[in-house]
Amino acid sequence: MAEILTPEEIIKQGEPVFVKTKLMTDNTLSYCPGCGHGVAHRITMEVLEEMGIGDQTIGVAPVGCSVLAYEFMNIDMQQAAHGRAPAVATGIKRLFPEKYVFTYQGDGDLAAIGTAETIHACNRGENIVIIFVNNGIYGMTGGQMAPTTLEGMVSSTSPHGRDVEMMGSPIKMTEMVATLPGVCFATRQAVHKPGLVRKAKKAIRKAFENQKDKKGTSIVEIVSNCNSGWKMTPVDSNIWLEENMLPVFPLGDIKG
């Protein structure tokens, strides 16, 4: 039977199995333990590092849990008003077409208050990457209903469950914008399992390669958990995500 090494012993051997990308700062993440944002941040920054474009990239942070994304992403960043990230990114990209530009937005930001900016940036085929983290709830403001909240799902503003008669159905933005000619790549990924993390990273890489090749807008939706907003343990929230979120928001490429 092989000897089981402690982490310290593995590091001592000089061959760490994981090295944090230099494009993440050393600041402690402000996200709840178990939240998908940390992984989504990391794989995005890893893609930039692997492509060698971190010094040519400008990111746009939204309003929502990831409002402070610029604290963690070690690249030049702009913080946008709620929902306006695709417009801000348009302004940057139009005047700096040789730079890489991406937005990182949640469901409230992208699919509610920023619907117009999202659809029109996609419709113009802005040559940017949109990373869209969908956890079905407003995490930062304390668990209110989002446009992607599931039917019957409890939130602080749908305490008796989302009644679709009254509140509408969960909106599928990625499918919607996939219909637009300006969008070259629309995909839905998840980051709650190692295999899915690898796939999500590949999708993000493809999105930035599309930008390099001037193909138009790429949108990578990442279905994530919100264990504190959903009032579950991280493990339970990942099971709940599989059983409830994924049937409504199935994973896989939608376009491109």
Place this chain on the structure above:
Amino acid sequence: MTEEIIIAGFGGQGVLSMGKILAYSGIMQDMEVSWMPSYGPEMRGGTANVTVILSEEKINSPVLQEFDSAIILNQQSMDKFEESVKPGGVLLYDPNGISKHPTRTDINIYKIEAVKEAYDIGNTKAFNMIVLGAFLKIKPLVKMENVLKGLKKSLPERHHHLIPMNESAIKVGLEKVETV
């Protein structure tokens, strides 16, 4: 010398462009000019008017309530602007479509059958240039050479071949204007 002019008629009659050509002609004669249009949804078919000021001094207000000269091309404009001509001023109008002719006796009234003349020369689009010619006969504010330079400046290059036609229309106006 300052001349304050209102040109008023239907949208589509060339009211605004006539004013623009007059203003550009003023510039060619080293005058100060201003051109202030009515603007808004009442453009085509509705009423349109423009205030043009030509002056040897700096122009203060571009918006006026009374005028030295009024060029009136439809009944609504007659109703609105006859009273705004300063005593001793000029009112020039085309009687075509006018049911209530001007009645003031303290101003100088002229008419030009511009619709008819434009039809006779076979170019209804030259209507506004005939009116401009008539006005320049009454008020020779700018020399003909400067009017031609103004035309050239205000027309896009692709329309420059129309300048001789416009010139002859202006001459028709110069000849055919009548005192009332």
Place this chain on the structure above:
Amino acid sequence: MEEVRLMKGNEAIAEAAIRAGVDGYFGYPITPQSEIIEYLMLEQPHLRTGMQVLQAESEVAAINMVYGAAGCGKKAMTSSSSPGISLKLEGISYIAASELPCLIVNVQRGGPGLGTIQPSQADYFQAVKGGGHGDYRLLVLAPASVQEMADFVDLSFELAFKYRTPVMILSDGVIGQMMEKVVLPPQKERLSNEELIKKYGSWATTGKPASRERNIITSLELKSERQEAHNHKLQAKYKEISENEVRFEKLNCDDAEYLIVAYGSSARISQKAMQIGREKGIKVGVLRPITLWPFPSDEINKLADQVKGILTVEMSAGQMVEDVRLAVNGKIKVEYFGRYGGMIPSPNEVIEALEQKLIGG
């Protein structure tokens, strides 16, 4: 040779923007200023200077495009008219808070609400007192001629970059729609990206090289002590602007017994009123604020020692009159006359109001 053209105020702004070396214009059509974007689209400045022009999906998107571009150190601008400016105010507050240089043009129309498309000056409070949320100021220039519409574009960007602050040109439907002679400024070169990085690389997001820390454009600071410190910094900047950038024009003020204070198209009308008044033997002068913020309060205060009364003339229900009263601080009578809702005061109405309200009729 000087290039003299007959242009609308709106067209003059657009042409001057190309010549000022502006990098990007982002706008949404609204009467009475749509000629600005129409002119730019027709002119295709990307072929002349590389300037980009984009019709956004809304005024909200347009101002946020300006935010993104300005955050890169680019010369960016937008224009709109009153209801559209209301929509932009969120973005303007963010731009002021993030200390980004840019130009916002407001060709005012009558309000409130959808109001009218005719000229107005009823957005004075909105422009000079902030408008959006939080303690911020816009540097506000008020052109009174087509020439100034052209001249103030480059001036606005000089000031915007000098102080890293948004500048507004507060115009109105009269100045936007009228045509006058205009002498166009010479073409300024746009900055190359290398020049831009050299000049603004200390703060602009241009891509983080290994040689510096990352640049972040943000207005968020959750720690109250630090947010207060940021506000102190903004206020210190506003103090510097108010000490250095007051601009105004005085006409016939030397012997004046009565003073009209008016800006923009109201100042033009008031000059005619002054002429009529002088012909009647009334010694009246005009002070025309060119910067509405910072406001020429000191000059008005000085003139209050000389004249018997002041009349403000505005196409609003009486907004600037409040700043004139603050400047005069009770020394003499300050009255207001105006028309609004799209109505324009006549020179005769102005002089009658002055006679009635100040001289006593």
